[in-house]
Amino acid sequence: MRVGAGAANTHKAFKQLWAAFMSGMAAAALPPAKLAQQPAKLVFLGCPGVGKGTYASMLSDRLGIPHIAMGDLVREELLKSTPNAQKLKDLVNQGKLLSDDIVLNLLSSRLLRASENGEDGFILDGFPRTRSQAEILDQLTEIDLVVNLKLREDVLILKCLGRRICSGCGNNFNLADIDVQAENGHPRILMPAMLPPPTCASKLTIREDDTEDVIRERLRIYAQESKPVEDYYKQQNKLLDFDVGGGIPQTWPKLLRTLKLDTEDELKTQQL
Numbered sequence: 001m002r003v004g005a006g007a008a009n010t011h012k013a014f015k016q017l018w019a020a021f022m023s024g025m026a027a028a029a030l031p032p033a034k035l036a037q038q039p040a041k042l043v044f045l046g047c048p049g050v051g052k053g054t055y056a057s058m059l060s061d062r063l064g065i066p067h068i069a070m071g072d073l074v075r076e077e078l079l080k081s082t083p084n085a086q087k088l089k090d091l092v093n094q095g096k097l098l099s100d101d102i103v104l105n106l107l108s109s110r111l112l113r114a115s116e117n118g119e120d121g122f123i124l125d126g127f128p129r130t131r132s133q134a135e136i137l138d139q140l141t142e143i144d145l146v147v148n149l150k151l152r153e154d155v156l157i158l159k160c161l162g163r164r165i166c167s168g169c170g171n172n173f174n175l176a177d178i179d180v181q182a183e184n185g186h187p188r189i190l191m192p193a194m195l196p197p198p199t200c201a202s203k204l205t206i207r208e209d210d211t212e213d214v215i216r217e218r219l220r221i222y223a224q225e226s227k228p229v230e231d232y233y234k235q236q237n238k239l240l241d242f243d244v245g246g247g248i249p250q251t252w253p254k255l256l257r258t259l260k261l262d263t264e265d266e267l268k269t270q271q272l
């Protein structure tokens, strides 16, 4: 289902999401009437490399709600030739964390555009990054559910090291073929490589900052930053921890199942 699909479908999707709440997953934190009346407003959290953008985008298609990625908003803004864009450019080039003011401005104007377009609900990706941003967001609107994607650090590092981008078409691939056997009660993690077609194979490039040291540092900073945000939503009974234990073909049905959004067709596929 896409944005603009029939209201009945949208309503059905929300009812399904509501059912997920009612099954006790998020301790039924919200009065059910609220979710039934309002479009779903979700936040996706997850460390770099976990596939947050991919799953947020797939779920936004499924629910027919926009996927609002802070990274995209910043990139769009950078393309403009306004004084604000120039300021932003300087900050980004210096590798500085963007202030709450800046990100909130970008987010507010995106949400305004959404309401003008008649878009319902959203999945936020890359925001909030801090507890204060989460608090401000709560003043703007009420978040229904926060999906926190998790993956073991050693596997994350292997995955990040395996990332390749085709300099020809810009598509992303992953050479890391991960198969970690089950141990100490942890399930097996199977994430097959996403290999490029022959036409791209000779044009693969590695992101300059995908070295092991940089990745470890990025994960350390992420863990430090995200803890207060996770705790904030945990206190509100809105945090859903979700283990990414495989590639997209394994993880996507599992995510739908967790959110009680899977259809009979998908259940059949999973049983094959």
Ligand SMILES: [Zn+2]
Pocket (backbone or CB within 6 Å): 166, 167, 168, 169, 170, 171, 199, 200, 203
């Ligand atoms: Zn290519």
